[in-house]
Amino acid sequence: MTGARDFQNSPRVFVVGGDPDVLAFVMEEVGACGIQVEGVTIDRTSTIDEASFDLVAFGAGVGFELRRELEARFRRLNPNTRFLRTYAPYAASQIVAAVRVQNPPQPVELDTYLNRIGYAGPLEPTIDTLRTLQERHLASIPFEAIDVLLGRGVDITPDAVDAKLIGNRRGGYCYEQNGLFKRVLQRIGFEVEPLVAAVRWGAQPGSAPPPRAHMALRVTIEGVPWLVDVGFGSSVPPAPLRLDTRHPQPTRYGQYRIIPLGGGLLVQAEVAGSWVPLYDLSNEQLLDTQFELFNWYASTHDRSHFRHQLIVARTTPEARYSLLDGRFSVRFADGRTERHFLDVRGIEQVIQNHFVLHPEPSWAGAFEVAAGRSALDQVPLRGGGLRS
Known part of the structure; x- marks a missing residue:
């Protein structure tokens, strides 16, 4: 058995992917950055040598059970092994960043956040914990874009969001709210991916949807994907919604459902007996930095409705x-x-x-x-x- 390695001086990376050509592409890019990298496709994981690695990266196609089995196996060889879930278009950059970042951003101060929302319960990454945290967040941190209305713009860097929503006890809109909630859930141990959606709520029937720009979250718990959103104003789903079923899902404020739409998903709410669209959700995760352009438009462009209307919302039990x-x-x-x-x-x-x-x-x-x-x-x- 090989002992723990100095991650910064001699990182060894192992990649598990689905498509052999995509795996080769990712490994070539990572290797070109001077990083030792090995890998196999999903169907050949039984051939993995008994070797110690500093970082093991899993492609999106690696299922929950196989990933857990491989994590246990790699941990037996090196208890300090880190694990990373990747998405093929960004995989090489995600791996390189994980290896090279020597001073990662400070994580959210969890105790301070929990005090902000008045939560003192369990912190295991379970669906019950997720439901309660979402309920408490919605009740404690209102949706608002007053800074945008006043022409101040919005800074969505973690330090700025934490100072505003936690320290100054303000509210925020989707990039602030869901960005903060994502970091909180990750700190607890949830698997979270940011998604982007085109808002259809309030649109004229038959009109073309706007570009996708709303931020939402996908949280995966024991292999089950859930839609989580704490930043959609007065119509926000008040509880996690399963993404793997099209059946109606009851909540405290009526039923929601999620149906396939093209390459994505349509999130709907039942209003007066009819299914009304909230937003058209992409299945592809984005990087945090990709929301900066959307935030710039929403917070500064004259066509953004946040620039012209006072909009505040809060959902409580x-x-x-x-x-x-x-x-x-x-x-x-x-x-x-x-x-x-x-x-x-x-x-x-x-x-x-x-x-x-x-x-x-x-x-x-x-x-x-x-x-x-x-x-x-x-x-x-x-x-x-x-x-x-």
Whole structure:
């Protein structure tokens, strides 16, 4: 048996993949970077020599049971072996980064986050833990894009997100919310991959979908893939949804289902007896850095709706709260609904009382504009009725 190696000085890498040509391509790129690399395809794992490796990379096609079997085998030879799940288009870069990064970013401060969401339960990477963490996150950290509305932009680097959502007890939108939740789940030991989706919620029927830009997460637990999202505003799925079934899945706030759509998946919610699309989800994971362009557009471009509307949402076990400009809506878990049109003072009060945020003096101008739109919505139209 070979003892633990100095990972930085003499890293040895082993790759397990599905397609022999793709495996050869990945190994050639990794080897060209001066890294010792060996590998086999899935059908030849029984031929792996009894050798010690510093890093073992698994392709996406390596199933849960085989991966666990191989992890145990490699750990017997070297207890310090690290394991990495890769996706073929990025595999070489993921492996090289894992070998070369000497000062990785500091992980999220888990205890501080758990205190932020008021959770003190088990931290095993199980579906029960995931459900509870998602519920507590949605109830504690509101969805909001007030910085975008004020023209400040949004920084989605981990340090900036942690300082804002945890330290300053603010909310955020999808890149901040799901980016933070991804890092928390990874710290606990969950297998998490960021996915991208095209938002169809509220779109006109028959209209072309926008480019995929919404961030969501795929969490795999004992081989079962789950959709997890804590950053989709007032319509966010309130619990993990299985990605491997098209059957309706009940939640506290109605049923959801996920059906195949082209090369991806369509996430739908049941509304008044009809299935309404939320978003069109890609099956392909993205790198964290690839969301930077989407965030730049959403937080700075004039066509982003976040630049022109006050949007705040929060989902608790008791009710969903949503604020669109000065229109405040409450949907209770028992099915009751309320709707209110707010003035500036009313907006300030619900921001503090229902969205657990502390209004800053610099937000006053945005609240005035939002209240003005709310007043316009109540102006009677010709022939009666109100603007909707």
